[in-house]
Amino acid sequence: MAKKFKVGVVGAGGIFRAHLPGWMASPDCEMWAVCDVVPAAVQGFVAEMKANYGVEIPPERQFTDYKKMFKAVADGKLELDMVDVCTPNTFHAGPTIAGLEAGVNVIVEKPMTVNAKYAEQMIAAGQKTKKLLMVAQSMRFQPESLLMKAMADSGALGKVYWGEAVMLRPRGVPAWGLFINKDASAGGPIYDIGVHVLDFTLHCMGFPKPLAVSAGAYLKIADKPSVMKHDPKKYTVPEDFASALIHCEGGITIVLQASWALNIPGGRANVTVCGDKGGLTLYPLTLVREEFGALTNVTIQENPYNGIASHAEEVRLFIEAVKTGKPSPVPGEQALKTQKILDAIYASGKSGKEVTIK
Numbered sequence: 001m002a003k004k005f006k007v008g009v010v011g012a013g014g015i016f017r018a019h020l021p022g023w024m025a026s027p028d029c030e031m032w033a034v035c036d037v038v039p040a041a042v043q044g045f046v047a048e049m050k051a052n053y054g055v056e057i058p059p060e061r062q063f064t065d066y067k068k069m070f071k072a073v074a075d076g077k078l079e080l081d082m083v084d085v086c087t088p089n090t091f092h093a094g095p096t097i098a099g100l101e102a103g104v105n106v107i108v109e110k111p112m113t114v115n116a117k118y119a120e121q122m123i124a125a126g127q128k129t130k131k132l133l134m135v136a137q138s139m140r141f142q143p144e145s146l147l148m149k150a151m152a153d154s155g156a157l158g159k160v161y162w163g164e165a166v167m168l169r170p171r172g173v174p175a176w177g178l179f180i181n182k183d184a185s186a187g188g189p190i191y192d193i194g195v196h197v198l199d200f201t202l203h204c205m206g207f208p209k210p211l212a213v214s215a216g217a218y219l220k221i222a223d224k225p226s227v228m229k230h231d232p233k234k235y236t237v238p239e240d241f242a243s244a245l246i247h248c249e250g251g252i253t254i255v256l257q258a259s260w261a262l263n264i265p266g267g268r269a270n271v272t273v274c275g276d277k278g279g280l281t282l283y284p285l286t287l288v289r290e291e292f293g294a295l296t297n298v299t300i301q302e303n304p305y306n307g308i309a310s311h312a313e314e315v316r317l318f319i320e321a322v323k324t325g326k327p328s329p330v331p332g333e334q335a336l337k338t339q340k341i342l343d344a345i346y347a348s349g350k351s352g353k354e355v356t357i358k
């Protein structure tokens with residue numbers, strides 16, 4: 001029997017539980033090591049693995065410090081082929097770089113990190129050791145998204161020139177975890193939900209190079225007791241809403257809007273990408289183009305991707321890429337472009353001026 005890939009997790013919290021079915025479904029992998037700064041999280045995960053899957057993770061493969069875990073790998077004391085970094089945003093870069101430098105392939109949660117400098121260091125670490133780096137932009141792997149990307153790639157849009165990426169919640173400040181804590185998350189809705197729709201819009205457009213951003217980033221209502229529902233002092237991230245106009249090469253523009261709290265009549269989540277031959281909107285998935293001399297909406301009766309679970313799918317594709325040597329399903333180089341836009345949104349929101357991206 002072929003040797004299985006040994007898998008570790010750094011940050012055994014909420015989102016890792018969504019990745020876990022993907023790992024457990026793979027005949028090529030075995031869950032091998034766990035690291036979490038909270039000892040109870042390590043113990044909880046170890047107990048869960050035993051109870052739910054009959055998998056033992058003995059004490060020598062349990063860690064509360066990722067540096068010690070990857071040192072054990074580098075010293076040849078721990079075997080690890082892949083690691084799933086599911087820590088809060090500000091702790092993505094550290095374990096990713098340490099993992100790649102120790103010769104471990106890394107899948108890291110979104111947003112890739114919290115500034116372009118760290119993103120570049122993460123990419124460089126993977127290049128140095130020739131290990132795979134994938135950013136878990138899960139929205140790409142939802143059934144509608146998979147089909148929309150296939151439709152965009154078919155050429156049905158012609159020359160693409162405009163995109164709209166919207167994830168607006170009237171009231172939807174996360175009341176759990178560390179999302180509202182600046183030290184852990186660095187940003188609010190831009191990093192939590194804006195990054196999903198922005199990444200997917202860029203993905204459908206073939207990742208044009210971003211050139212400049214003009215944005216507003218506001219903290220107006222999310223830290224009010226009526227909106228927060230819990231201690232408003234805990235709200236330390238810089239924004240509850242952001243709106244941006246992003247200029248990309250080729251004359252392409254993208255409008256991005258993301259909120260956790262905004263005085264609008266209802267929530268909106270969508271991605272639209274338009275070209276000179278047609279336009280695509282994600283929800284409900286619709287292709288708009290001229291047919292028979294009429295402006296026509298093409299809608300989907302049966303999506304062949306239905307049934308795919310995005311988090312398990314991204315893990316499956318990561319494993320496949322490591323196994324076959326295929327390119328990363330979400331390369332760091334793409335996420336770096338997104339990160340540069342996110343950096344520019346915060347900078348422009350602060351200065352009130354357009355920010356050029358280098």
Ligand SMILES: NC(=O)c1ccc[n+]([C@@H]2O[C@H](COP(=O)([O-])OP(=O)(O)OC[C@H]3O[C@@H](n4cnc5c(N)ncnc54)[C@H](O)[C@@H]3O)[C@@H](O)[C@H]2O)c1
Nearest residue numbers: 011012013014015036037038086087088089091109138177
């Ligand atoms: N793709 C998605 O749809 C999606 C959804 C939710 C969260 N996320 C992302 O996943 C990440 C984690 O979010 P979550 O909801 O799972 O948070 P969480 O708080 O539930 O889990 C994070 C875990 O990381 C641990 N941790 C913190 N710092 C650490 C460190 N330095 N080393 C090791 N462990 C550490 C915490 O103790 C916790 O157990 C965030 O970056 C978030 O943006 C993505």
